[in-house]
Amino acid sequence: GFPVNASTPSEPWPSPDMLSPFLALALVPAALFADAEDPARLLPADTLIYFGSTSVQAGYEAAQNTAMARILGEAEVKAFLNEPLAAANQIIAAGLEIMQGEAAELQAAAEGLGLGADMKLDEMDSFISLDSDTAPPVGRTFMALTHIGMPTSGAPGAPMVPEVGLAIGIEVFGMDVGEMLTSLWSQIPFPDANSSHGGLEYLAKASPYGTLCLATLGDLVVITTSPQTLQGIIDRSQGGSSPSLADATEYKLMMDAAGGLIPGGSSWFVRAAPIAGIVRMAMAMGLPASGEVSPEDTQKIMGVFDSMGFSALNVLGGTSAVGQDGLIYSTTVTSIDGRAPGLLSKLATPGPAVDTTVFGEIPGDALGASVMSMGSQFADVYDFCMSTLEQVEPQGATEVRGALNALMGEYDLRNDVLANMQDRMVTYTVPGKGLMGAPDTVMRLGLADGDRFVGALGVLLDAVSAEAGMPLSLQQVEHEGGSFYRIDLSATPAGMMMQPAFSLRDGEMLFSTSEQQLKSILNGGNAQGSLWDNAGLQTFAKGLANHGDVHALTFTDVRASFGTQYQQLAGMAAMIPGMSALPVNMSKLPTESSISKHLAESFGGTYRTEEGLDVSKSVSQFQMGDFLPLLLIGGAIYAGSELGISVEEMVVEADPSEVVQDDLRELKASITVFKISEGGYPDALDDLLRPLADFPGGAYPHEALPSDPWGNAYRFAMETHPKRNKLLPKLWSVGPNGVDENGEGDDILKF
Numbered sequence: 001g002f003p004v005n006a007s008t009p010s011e012p013w014p015s016p017d018m019l020s021p022f023l024a025l026a027l028v029p030a031a032l033f034a035d036a037e038d039p040a041r042l043l044p045a046d047t048l049i050y051f052g053s054t055s056v057q058a059g060y061e062a063a064q065n066t067a068m069a070r071i072l073g074e075a076e077v078k079a080f081l082n083e084p085l086a087a088a089n090q091i092i093a094a095g096l097e098i099m100q101g102e103a104a105e106l107q108a109a110a111e112g113l114g115l116g117a118d119m120k121l122d123e124m125d126s127f128i129s130l131d132s133d134t135a136p137p138v139g140r141t142f143m144a145l146t147h148i149g150m151p152t153s154g155a156p157g158a159p160m161v162p163e164v165g166l167a168i169g170i171e172v173f174g175m176d177v178g179e180m181l182t183s184l185w186s187q188i189p190f191p192d193a194n195s196s197h198g199g200l201e202y203l204a205k206a207s208p209y210g211t212l213c214l215a216t217l218g219d220l221v222v223i224t225t226s227p228q229t230l231q232g233i234i235d236r237s238q239g240g241s242s243p244s245l246a247d248a249t250e251y252k253l254m255m256d257a258a259g260g261l262i263p264g265g266s267s268w269f270v271r272a273a274p275i276a277g278i279v280r281m282a283m284a285m286g287l288p289a290s291g292e293v294s295p296e297d298t299q300k301i302m303g304v305f306d307s308m309g310f311s312a313l314n315v316l317g318g319t320s321a322v323g324q325d326g327l328i329y330s331t332t333v334t335s336i337d338g339r340a341p342g343l344l345s346k347l348a349t350p351g352p353a354v355d356t357t358v359f360g361e362i363p364g365d366a367l368g369a370s371v372m373s374m375g376s377q378f379a380d381v382y383d384f385c386m387s388t389l390e391q392v393e394p395q396g397a398t399e400v401r402g403a404l405n406a407l408m409g410e411y412d413l414r415n416d417v418l419a420n421m422q423d424r425m426v427t428y429t430v431p432g433k434g435l436m437g438a439p440d441t442v443m444r445l446g447l448a449d450g451d452r453f454v455g456a457l458g459v460l461l462d463a464v465s466a467e468a469g470m471p472l473s474l475q476q477v478e479h480e481g482g483s484f485y486r487i488d489l490s491a492t493p494a495g496m497m498m499q500p501a502f503s504l505r506d507g508e509m510l511f512s513t514s515e516q517q518l519k520s521i522l523n524g525g526n527a528q529g530s531l532w533d534n535a536g537l538q539t540f541a542k543g544l545a546n547h548g549d550v551h552a553l554t555f556t557d558v559r560a561s562f563g564t565q566y567q568q569l570a571g572m573a574a575m576i577p578g579m580s581a582l583p584v585n586m587s588k589l590p591t592e593s594s595i596s597k598h599l600a601e602s603f604g605g606t607y608r609t610e611e612g613l614d615v616s617k618s619v620s621q622f623q624m625g626d627f628l629p630l631l632l633i634g635g636a637i638y639a640g641s642e643l644g645i646s647v648e649e650m651v652v653e654a655d656p657s658e659v660v661q662d663d664l665r666e667l668k669a670s671i672t673v674f675k676i677s678e679g680g681y682p683d684a685l686d687d688l689l690r691p692l693a694d695f696p697g698g699a700y701p702h703e704a705l706p707s708d709p710w711g712n713a714y715r716f717a718m719e720t721h722p723k724r725n726k727l728l729p730k731l732w733s734v735g736p737n738g739v740d741e742n743g744e745g746d747d748i749l750k751f
Contacts, residue, residue: 038261039142039169040246040269042233047245050269052142057173058264060135065326067558068626070598072130073665076590081130081633087583088128088633091640128632139171140220144245146229148278161209165229171220181221185214197231198238245269250335254317257615258331265321276310303391307384309342315613320623327600328623332616343384350608351375353549354424356541357532362428364529367439367561369428373551374446379419407463408456416456422446423508428531431564432514438497439564440514442521450504454485461487477501479522486515531555540603540619547615548607558621559599566592583637656709657748660733663706664750667714671729674699681729685716708733708748715740721751 039052053059063069071077149163182203190205190212202215204227213230215222217237224230235242245251251269261267284302287293293301315335323329336348351373362369390397404413411417423446432440447453458474465472475486484503501518502511512518531537537555544550604618670688675681677694688700707713712734719730728751735746743749 037140038246038267039140040251040267041244042169042236043142043144043167043245044146044229044232045243045245045248046271047144047146047248047269048148048271048275049145050142050245051144051266052140052268053264053266054140054261055263056138056141057135059266059322060264062264062322062324062326063623063625065324066322066328066623066626067326067598067600067621070326071595072629074590074594074598075662075666076588076594078130078662080585080588080590083583083585084633084637085128085130088636088640091636092128094640128629128636130629137173139173140169141171142169143167146226146232163210163226163228165224165226167222167224167226167229167233169220169222169233173219181214181216188212195227197227198234200234202230202234250315251317253335253611253613254315254333255319257333257609257613258317258319261319262321262323265319267317267319269317272313272316273311276313280305300392304388307342307387307391309340309344309346312337312340312342312345312348322623326621328618328620330618330620334614335612336614338612343380346380347377348614349375350549350551350614351423353551354553356545356550356553358424358426359534359537359541359553359555360530360532362426362531363430364531364533365560366428366430366531366555366557367564368554368556369426369531370554371424371426371552374422374424376419376422378421379414382414382418408459411452411456411459413456413460416449416452417460420448420453420456422448429561430517432517439561440512440517442513442517443509443511445509445511446507447504447509450507450509453509454504479519482522484518484522534601536601537603541605544605544607544617548609550605550607551614552604552606552616554604556602558602559596562599563592563596566595656736659709660748661750663708663714664731664733664748667700667706667716667731668729668750670700671731681718682716685714708735710734710736710738712738719751 037054039054040047040050043050072081144165144167146165146167147163148165185203185205188205190207193204193206193211195202195204200215200217202213204214205212210225211227213222213224213227215230215234217234220237222230222233224233232242236244246255250271254269255261255267258267280302283305284298287298287301288295313334313336315333318330318332320328320330334348336345338345338349354371354373356371358371359369386397386401389400408416424444425446426444427441429439429441432438454474461472461474471488471491473488475488476483477486482503484501487500487502489498489500498513499515500511500513501515502509503518503522504510510518510521512521534555541550541553544553600621602618602620604616604620606614606616608614667685667688671681673695674688674692677692677699682688682699685700685705689698689703689705691698705713710733715732715734717730718727720726721728730743731750732743733748734740735748737746739745741747
């Protein structure tokens with residue numbers, strides 16, 4: 001569940017106190033948002049792999065409030081990225097011009113796509129943008145593997161191929177895609193096998209590898225590699241009673257644990273056990289048939305595969321969505337049969353539930369922290385590796401065991417090191433006192449026998465030292481009536497960055513990457529307060545505990561972590577332009593505050609339900625798609641260097657229309673702030689400058705309103721939005737000609 005009904009916060013970013021109600025709502029167990037149309041309802045109940053979204057458009061609109069969207073909207077950040085952005089767009093334009101010169105058929109292909117005979121690729125002048133107010137007209141999307149059938153022979157001489165039910169669906173609004181799809185379809189060099197089902201005609205192509213099908217179900221475009229899959233989708237879209245993936249017990253179990261879907265949210269689901277069975281069958285048939293693997297080796301490979309224990313995996317899936325607060329709420333659900341043989345079931349067996357109040361023993365200024373339950377996983381992995389070696393090469397396994405015994409002497413790697421670690425592991429980072437102020441890491445690890453662990457670790461360090469040819473040692477140091485152990489790295493490059501040390505106390509190892517930090521802890525030094533005083537962390541942790549035994553909990557103060565390290569990274573980044581000739585002006589590097597003010601805290605944790613489900617939930621600020629503009633910029637510049645397109649001589653100038661869009665965006669945001677504070681929209685833009693109860697400096701955080709690049713004031717009115725059919729603020733510049741055309745002509749408009 002996610003806080004979709006929470007009111008928009010009046011602060012630029014929610015404070016930790018404001019986050020508490022959102023975090024509480026994030027853990028509600030009921031499927032409160034069942035009205036969100038799940039594409040899984042179109043797919044068969046036994047679908048093997050599924051990824052889907054209720055609405056790409058809604059997800060895009062929600063993402064406009066994420067931390068990265070806010071950061072990329074900052075004037076300082078945009079000024080810094082202006083040159084690489086413009087260079088990337090020029091490189092793309094130059095690259096397309098090269099492509100046009102080398103491949104005349106590109107124009108013909110464009111005409112075939114219905115883009116028009118007069119379309120010139122080199123006339124495009126905007127490819128990558130940091131922001132856009134236009135959400136893609138795309139609703140539901142899905143990609144699924146519905147089934148894999150036994151190989152069958154088709155036409156004489158055709159290869160034996162399995163029948164694979166791959167399906168892709170995209171719901172497109174307000175666009176007539178029929179002509180474009182027909183044009184594309186006609187270029188596929190296979191004979192037509194068009195057909196119909198349920199009164200709906202669909203296109204099909206017969207290939208040696210199966211039948212490729214295409215159908216439009218209203219706004220939904222579906223492409224499959226299986227008529228069986230397509231016909232099932234058609235039936236369900238027409239209200240058929242055939243059970244769907246959304247009705248499957250495993251999917252419902254996963255979705256109930258995740259709390260349901262919201263518009264713009266996505267879900268995924270994998271039936272790992274059946275897929276593993278298909279892979280196993282293919283290996284059993286294919287390896288001997290290849291002629292390159294003997295029956296004996298095939299048997300060994302299959303034995304290793306079986307010992308992994310994929311058959312134990314019952315449920316694997318999850319959901320993700322951006323809430324109205326701009327945070328990303330994600331859930332992963334797994335169910336593994338702990339009674340089944342194999343490595344997976346052993347790894348899934350948790351240690352004891354953790355007491356989350358251990359965060360009360362972590363300093364309140366910690367940048368991040370985690371607590372994790374410890375089972376026998378390290379020893380289980382060791383046992384698996386050794387048993388695998390024995391299956392594949394028994395003689396080699398004997399030699400490895402002999403070498404380990406000779407190395408460890410009176411100690412044992414498995415029992416004294418790997419299996420010695422137990423109960424729980426607590427890790428946290430605090431502002432450091434070492435080189436360049438790098439944070440120090442502190443770890444508390446439960447040990448069954450501390451003395452045996454220390455002895456075995458000393459033996460391992462001696463072995464590494466002898467192999468690497470540099471002195472490494474474990475030294476016992478007396479301190480304040482006790483002692484601790486120093487791991488001497490002074491003769492290694494790592495010694496410049498860290499001086500690790502640890503002590504033994506109360507059945508656990510207390511380790512730090514900084515000897516000075518360890519001494520401070522042993523001396524009782526601590527920052528005032530503890531991390532458990534954080535209200536957001538407590539709310540999140542208690543929400544997890546309400547659903548089951550907590551086995552892991554993590555916390556990151558993103559703002560503090562960024563602020564601690566930004567200046568160090570900025571100093572290192574100053575060397576990049578001279579080294580790589582990137583179009584980056586380091587004098588325009590954004591200030592730390594321009595970014596950190598949009599950062600907050602993130603939380604994560606795992607609990608086990610009474611039904612045996614392991615549920616991992618997280619509340620974070622960033623998702624992979626947030627970095628797409630930056631990745632595109634870097635990718636374009638790299639591609640340009642590979643094509644020999646230099647960015648050094650490119651002229652990068654500020655686009656007046658971009659300046660206008662920046663100004664209008666900031667004015668629009670200020671109008672929203674005014675509405676939240678005052679309960680209604682302003683009568684004029686000047687109202688944004690007057691002091692408000694919540695904003696003494698005014699809703700617009702500047703001394704005066706901006707003028708457009710041509711020296712004219714921006715215009716403002718309340719008008720009915722042509723698409724949303726509701727009264728909304730309308731902002732516009734009168735454009736280069738200076739004539740107010742009410743948003744028409746060369747005016748630059750923003751609703």
